[in-house]
Amino acid sequence: MASKASEPSTPPSWFTPKRLLIIFCVINLVNYVDRGAIASNGVNGTLPTCTDAGICTSGTGIQGDFHLSNFQDGVLSSAFMVGLLIASPIFASLAKSHNPFRLIGVGLSVWTFAVAGCGSSFDFWSIAICRMLVGVGEASFISLAAPFIDDNAPVAQKTAWLATFYMCIPAGTALGYVYGGFVGSQFNWRVAFWGEAILMLPFPILGFVMKPLQLEGFAPLESKQTPTSVETNVSETGEVSVTDDGMLAGDQPFTRGSESTSRLWDQFTRFSKDMQVLLHDQVYVVNVLGYISYNFVIGAYSYWGPKAGQSIYHMSNADLVFGGITIVCGILGTLSGGLILDRMNSTISNAFKLLSGATFLGAIFCFIAFCFRSLYVYIALFCIGELLIFATQAPVNYVSLRCVRPSLRPLSMAISTVSIHIFGDVPSAPLVGVLQDHIHDWRKTALCLTSVFFLAAGIWFIGTFLKNVDIINEDEEGQSATSIRDKTKPLLEGNNYAENNYQP
Structure with a gap:
């Protein structure tokens, strides 16, 4: 050979x-x-609007x-x-x-x-x-x-x-x-x-x-396919055909229906088992709980930020100011978080340290920023806080990907996305609105909202003490766990050339 x-x-x-x-x-x-x-x-x-003078403008x-x-x-x-x-x-x-x-x-x-x-x-x-x-x-x-x-x-x-x-x-x-x-x-x-x-x-x-x-972690679909039985029909002479497994051909439609129902049930059962695995994974649950608290603040910031800024600091261009801060700090902070974690050696433990530390420091700067009455001091401190806050984007998703076996990663990301929206930014905007209706002071409302960042930092800090395993490549039955650090390969490699010559 x-x-x-x-x-x-x-x-x-x-x-x-x-x-x-x-x-x-x-x-x-x-x-x-x-x-x-x-x-x-x-x-x-x-x-459309109309003034008291009867002058109307179209919508x-x-x-x-x-x-x-x-x-x-x-x-x-x-x-x-x-x-x-x-x-x-x-x-x-x-x-x-x-x-x-x-x-x-x-x-x-x-x-x-x-x-x-x-x-x-x-x-x-x-x-x-x-x-x-x-x-x-x-x-x-x-x-x-x-x-x-x-x-x-x-x-x-x-x-x-x-x-x-x-x-x-x-x-x-x-x-x-x-x-x-x-x-x-x-x-x-x-x-x-x-x-x-x-x-x-x-x-x-x-x-x-x-x-x-x-x-990775998903077997090729071809390997999951099994040969289908040979289908036969009633011949013109009236002979009843029988399949390989001895089943009458006329019974096949009923069998197909049963198989479809069985496949749907198997799909639901598999989903239920996977959900149980995720919910029993302490590292995953702590990571998502911290992410929910974090997104609770971010969602309310994006919705109420311009209005709060206009009320507190009497900005005439609050949309432009908050938009500019988000663009600059979002890009620089997100990239910095990923680079820093790589420099620290990308592990789940280090990711939790970066998440808790960056969020805690960012919360301090954002909280202090709202305490100052000077617009320029506020912008300077808030920018630093936003840079630190956005540094969490890569590490938090890194943990969601690495604390589960590869075959669970899509569901891990999906449930994380669902959770941070349902329990995070979706309810935060109306709840902050209710708080403002009672307090009638955007500065106090903003301070209360920003304090939730400290909760997120505390939850992620707990993650640093949890026993965790960076699961990179484990098959469906959990029979092997091989680090992807031992093998990197290009997508759609050209067979042997790629296997022997690719370097990351």
């Missing part, structure tokens, strides 16, 4: 890990451009065209979250029986058509349904992209690659504000959605035409 060295080699695919990262970053950027665009004044618009954007109340306008954001939260665990569970890369292609296809549907909507319900489908489409990408990046990033730069990916969240949202404002004011709000669909269109096509990728 010829050795590997003597076999002819083929050049590796153009689809290298770095190109994978670039593609996923662009997709993530477009996802968050959409979130920023629908919140921009150019796309979201305003209701603009979605709200003006469909005559939406503020409640209905807010429902559009909630509709997106409903689709995202429901579909994320579903896509993560389907990754057990379907190729994860193909699932991303399916999700992005749904996203593209749904965004185009937003631009073609004709009333409140049509755009609300389309926004829900946008969330469904994004769910597959959110659940599965990070595990792919983790599998294929160079050993010494794994957290930095995750940080680059998550840096697209503040950058994309900020670009969405600019994009939506420009396109909506110069053309029409519908054009903004159609433009997003065109930008995304190449990626679902790529997801279907290229060779599918496989995640």
Whole structure:
């Protein structure tokens, strides 16, 4: 038998890990451009108004065209979250029986058509349904992209690659504000959605035409397939055919129905068992609880920040100030967090140390910032606080990926996403509004909100004392645990050439 060295080699695919990262970053950027665009004044618009003198101005954007109340306008954001939260665990569970890369292609296809549907909507319900489908489409990408990046990033730069990916969240949202404002004011709000669909269109096509990728910890789907029995029918002479296993051919439709029901039940049973594993994992639970507390503050900051800043410091351009702080601090802080963790040696224990330390220091700076009455002192201190706060993005997702076996990573990311929204930013905005209605002082309200950061830091600090294992590559039955640090390989490698010559 010829050795590997003597076999002819083929050049590796153009689809290298770095190109994978670039593609996923662009997709993530477009996802968050959409979130920023629908919140921009150019796309979201305003209701028609009339002055006491009888001078009326027509409404603009979605709200003006469909005559939406503020409640209905807010429902559009909630509709997106409903689709995202429901579909994320579903896509993560389907990754057990379907190729994860193909699932991303399916999700992005749904996203593209749904965004185009937003631009073609004709009333409140049509755009609300389309926004829900946008969330469904994004769910597959959110659940599965990070595990792919983790599998294929160079050993010494794994957290930095995750940080680059998550840096697209503040950058994309900020670009969405600019994009939506420009396109909506110069053309029409519908054009903004159609433009997003065109930008995304190449990626679902790529997801279907290229060779599918496989995640670590998932057996190739071909190995899970079993030969099907030979089907026979009643012949023209009236003879009843029998299958290999002795079953009458006429009974096969009933059997197929039973098999479909059995597969659905098996899928549900597998999902239930996986959820039990996650909920019994102390490291995972502590990490998500800290992330919920953290996102509780971040979500309220993003919604009430401009209004609080305008009230406390009498800013005339509060939107621009908070938007600028978010862009700069979000990008620099997120990248810094990933680089620092790589320098510290990427482990779960070190990730918890960075999470608790950065959040605690960031909370101090943000808290003190709101105590000062000088706008310039506030901006300086708040910027430092935001830099430290955003440094947590890469480490917190690193822990979610590394504390579970590879086959559970999609579900781990999905449940983390669902939890931080359901218990974090979704309830925080209205609760802060209720607090402000009782206190009637935005400075005190902001201080109360910022203090929740100390809770997040305390929860993550507990994580440093937990016994943890950095599980990198464990099969479904947990029979082996081999560190990916001992093997890194490019995606879609060119057989033996890639196996023997790839260097991260």
